[in-house]
Amino acid sequence: MITLTDSAVQAVGRFISNSDKPTAGLRIEVTDGGCSGLSYGLRLEDKETAEDTVIDCGEVKVFVDPASYPKLDGMSIDFVDSLEGSGFKFSNPNAVKSCACGSSFTTGDNGGTPKTCS
Numbered sequence: 001m002i003t004l005t006d007s008a009v010q011a012v013g014r015f016i017s018n019s020d021k022p023t024a025g026l027r028i029e030v031t032d033g034g035c036s037g038l039s040y041g042l043r044l045e046d047k048e049t050a051e052d053t054v055i056d057c058g059e060v061k062v063f064v065d066p067a068s069y070p071k072l073d074g075m076s077i078d079f080v081d082s083l084e085g086s087g088f089k090f091s092n093p094n095a096v097k098s099c100a101c102g103s104s105f106t107t108g109d110n111g112g113t114p115k116t117c118s
């Protein structure tokens with residue numbers, strides 16, 4: 001199960017309400033990239049696919065594709081707003097190594113190909 005804190009749900013809700021496109025929820029995915037090999041991807045999605053795992057987080061639905069779900073299962077996502085900046089913070093129990101920037105990671109079974117963080 002993937003969970004979003006109340007702060008993350010509120011942030012996604014704000015992004016959805018400010019979007020000029022129809023939005024069904026938030027897609028969370030894992031892609032190759034980042035200096036640790038895998039990166040988190042977040043985007044607003046207009047619909048779910050038949051293969052998605054759909055997680056109901058109150059006001060927000062989260063969509064996760066079958067390839068990403070095993071690497072994200074058990075993860076918690078928070079939204080932090082501080083003097084240093086604001087953004088999503090990922091706490092992923094499947095990550096055996098994370099990048100200093102916090103947006104890329106490696107799992108024990110598939111680390112991806114490390115790239116320069118952007």
